[in-house]
Amino acid sequence: MKLWELKPNKEAFVSSFSTLDPETASLFRDIGIKKSACIRCVLKGFLGSPCVYEINDSLYSLCKESADKIFVKEGAFGF
Amino acid sequence: MSYRQKVYLLGHANTGKTSLYNRLTGANEKVANYHGATTRLSQKNLRGHKDTLLYDLPGTYSISGKSEDEVLTVETIKKSDENSLLLFVLDGVNLKKNIENLIPFLESFDNKKQRIAFVINMIDEVDYNNIEIDKLKIQRELDIPLVLTSAKKNTGIKKLRDLIVGAKDLRPLDLKDFSSRLSKLENYTKHQGLISYRRMQSIDRVLLSPLWGPLFFIFIMTVLFQAVFSWAAPFMDLIDSGVSNLSSLITPYFSNIYVKSFFKDALFGGLGAFLVFTPQIFFLKFIISLLEESGYLSRSSILCHRLLSFFGLSGESFIPLLTSHACAIPGIYAAKHIRSKKTWFITIISLPLTLCSARLPVYALLIAFLVPNTLYFSGLVGLRGFVLFSLYLFGLFLTLIVSKVLSLALHKKNKKALLAIELPRYQIPCISDVIKQSFQTTYTFIRDAGFVIFSTNCFIWALATFPNGPGNLTSSFLSALGKFLKPISSPIGLDWPETVALLTSFLARETFVSTLGTLYGSNSDSVKALADIIREQQGGYTLASTLSLLTFFAIALQCISTLAVLRRELKSDKIAFTLFLSYLIFAYIASFIVYNLTSFLL
Numbered sequence: 170m171k172l173w174e175l176k177p178n179k180e181a182f183v184s185s186f187s188t189l190d191p192e193t194a195s196l197f198r199d200i201g202i203k204k205s206a207c208i209r210c211v212l213k214g215f216l217g218s219p220c221v222y223e224i225n226d227s228l229y230s231l232c233k234e235s236a237d238k239i240f241v242k243e244g245a246f247g248f
Numbered sequence: 249m250s251y252r253q254k255v256y257l258l259g260h261a262n263t264g265k266t267s268l269y270n271r272l273t274g275a276n277e278k279v280a281n282y283h284g285a286t287t288r289l290s291q292k293n294l295r296g297h298k299d300t301l302l303y304d305l306p307g308t309y310s311i312s313g314k315s316e317d318e319v320l321t322v323e324t325i326k327k328s329d330e331n332s333l334l335l336f337v338l339d340g341v342n343l344k345k346n347i348e349n350l351i352p353f354l355e356s357f358d359n360k361k362q363r364i365a366f367v368i369n370m371i372d373e374v375d376y377n378n379i380e381i382d383k384l385k386i387q388r389e390l391d392i393p394l395v396l397t398s399a400k401k402n403t404g405i406k407k408l409r410d411l412i413v414g415a416k417d418l419r420p421l422d423l424k425d426f427s428s429r430l431s432k433l434e435n436y437t438k439h440q441g442l443i444s445y446r447r448m449q450s451i452d453r454v455l456l457s458p459l460w461g462p463l464f465f466i467f468i469m470t471v472l473f474q475a476v477f478s479w480a481a482p483f484m485d486l487i488d489s490g491v492s493n494l495s496s497l498i499t500p501y502f503s504n505i506y507v508k509s510f511f512k513d514a515l516f517g518g519l520g521a522f523l524v525f526t527p528q529i530f531f532l533k534f535i536i537s538l539l540e541e542s543g544y545l546s547r548s549s550i551l552c553h554r555l556l557s558f559f560g561l562s563g564e565s566f567i568p569l570l571t572s573h574a575c576a577i578p579g580i581y582a583a584k585h586i587r588s589k590k591t592w593f594i595t596i597i598s599l600p601l602t603l604c605s606a607r608l609p610v611y612a613l614l615i616a617f618l619v620p621n622t623l624y625f626s627g628l629v630g631l632r633g634f635v636l637f638s639l640y641l642f643g644l645f646l647t648l649i650v651s652k653v654l655s656l657a658l659h660k661k662n663k664k665a666l667l668a669i670e671l672p673r674y675q676i677p678c679i680s681d682v683i684k685q686s687f688q689t690t691y692t693f694i695r696d697a698g699f700v701i702f703s704t705n706c707f708i709w710a711l712a713t714f715p716n717g718p719g720n721l722t723s724s725f726l727s728a729l730g731k732f733l734k735p736i737s738s739p740i741g742l743d744w745p746e747t748v749a750l751l752t753s754f755l756a757r758e759t760f761v762s763t764l765g766t767l768y769g770s771n772s773d774s775v776k777a778l779a780d781i782i783r784e785q786q787g788g789y790t791l792a793s794t795l796s797l798l799t800f801f802a803i804a805l806q807c808i809s810t811l812a813v814l815r816r817e818l819k820s821d822k823i824a825f826t827l828f829l830s831y832l833i834f835a836y837i838a839s840f841i842v843y844n845l846t847s848f849l850l
């Protein structure tokens with residue numbers, strides 16, 4: 170599933186950012202997300218506004234265009 | 249001067265490098281609680297040690313960072329020599345991520361040797377979150393000096409200063425080898441869940457919620473603009489009466505009519521007319537700094553992203569746009585952290601249209617002609633404040649329109665800019681730092697604009713006084729110049745004094761009011777007094793000419809400093825000149841339409 174489709178308080182796992190297109194992969198590297206990560210959706214945005222996700226003990230905000238490019242596996246990973 | 253030692257403060261974004269730099273050097277560089285607040289390289293001597301030079305570098309997330317500020321950091325480190333000290337500043341609450349990002353950064357410097365020391369900052373938050381950091385173990389394993397600090401609480405600064413002073417005895421380390429030892433560091437901290445993050449998520453659930461988020465945002469923006477106009481009023485009155493009293497105290501002592509006229513019109517009438525606006529600038533900066541330090545500004549970027557992306561901007565453009573309401577120049581610098589080059593270009597081209605503090609004196613004068621000074625809620629909210637707020641919205645509307653036009657021209661497929669930002673932890677702003685920064689901004693405004701305004705006023709006073717002496721304005725050189733230019737200015741409803749004032753405002757917008765103060769010989773610094781004199785001598789401005797002037801000032805790029813900074817950032821004389829000319833023509837045509845349409849309808 171796409172990261173954007175993740176519901177609030179649900180967790181997911183992204184194994185690799187290498188499958189992303191270069192622009193998005195570079196965007197994630199630039200904000201410090203380099204490795205595989207457990208992601209939790211904290212907040213859904215207002216009318217398609219960026220969502221807030223918890224990744225590696227930090228909160229990030231991703232817009233729909235970014236989050237749509239990341240494919241995740243939903244599950245419980247013990248946040 | 250040759251420095252015995254150079255010290256580079258570097259690390260992940262938003263770890264408090266600039267706060268430490270300010271503590272160590274006594275500088276007053278801008279501090280803010282969001283990622284990418286520092287975009288320029290600052291350098292200053294270590295306090296009390298003239299031979300030690302400190303560099304404050306923009307924060308980096310990675311060696312491959314594409315934003316201009318990150319490239320600057322990497323390039324600066326590459327050029328540093330073996331004797332320099334690299335002082336890595338780490339966020340104690342998030343050591344693991346800081347270290348993870350530092351390792352590839354160090355690995356990229358093949359065989360480069362440097363002296364290294366670590367600073368674990370924000371130790372107050374480490375304690376708050378019950379995090380245990382094994383300092384001795386870290387020092388022993390890595391064999392480098394380590395200091396725990398809290399720049400906010402001024403803790404550990406003396407130890408850090410001692411470390412820097414004694415750093416010449418440190419052994420340079422191979423950066424690549426050091427990175428492998430560093431990977432163990434994340435295991436030296438223990439915590440039972442971060443209180444800061446739990447608190448942050450609870451607050452975000454309210455401030456970013458679909459209902460309360462936009463409402464709170466509107467409330468904060470309303471408070472900001474009301475503070476600028478209504479809350480600053482008593483302080484403005486204080487300055488006004490102070491300068492007026494000083495003028496009436498000093499000028500009677502001069503018997504020579506030229507000296508008397510110079511002090512009354514050029515010095516007190518002209519220069520004082522812009523000093524009176526300094527409380528508004530102070531309040532604007534004060535509230536923006538509070539928002540910056542609290543961590544709310546990044547949340548505002550999220551709330552605005554969708555709207556801004558429709559106009560070709562992104563959430564990353566929000567902070568530059570808001571900052572430019574104080575002055576366009578820091579807004580242009582704040583745009584450096586925008587990753588997309590196209591979004592950066594559109595942002596800096598369009599942000600001079602936001603209502604900056606230099607426009608405030610002009611708008612205040614023109615509003616005095618249009619709107620009665622009615623106050624509501626015990627004087628907390630004023631009608632003129634609402635009109636000013638609508639002018640802020642008009643400036644924002646123009647900015648968005650220009651952005652949209654540019655985005656359609658530049659983005660062939662109208663591709664939207666991506667947004668991915670890290671949200672800073674909320675914190676209670678340090679009021680003394682906020683006040684210090686607000687005073688610094690106000691002082692910079694007085695220093696930079698004051699020289700231009702004083703010089704212009706002297707020149708205008710000379711043109712208004714000669715050849716027939718003070719009091720003969722209609723037969724002066726200035727009158728001749730104004731009348732010569734009248735064919736250009738009369739189609740937008742301006743008389744000759746306003747034409748001259750408009751001409752001088754191309755040096756800096758705020759000179760418009762001070763020039764009118766000199767021309768009309770205003771004794772007082774208040775806009776109300778100047779408006780009364782204009783009404784008395786000329787019958788005031790008509791609605792059509794007032795609206796025409798408001799339109800002209802909203803659009804024209806009348807600020808040499810902004811133009812110079814734009815030229816430097818764009819690295820192009822041609823684009824800067826085209827921009828100046830385009831906004832000027834756009835302003836003239838819009839004013840012409842507004843003046844003639846209003847005259848026709850009334």
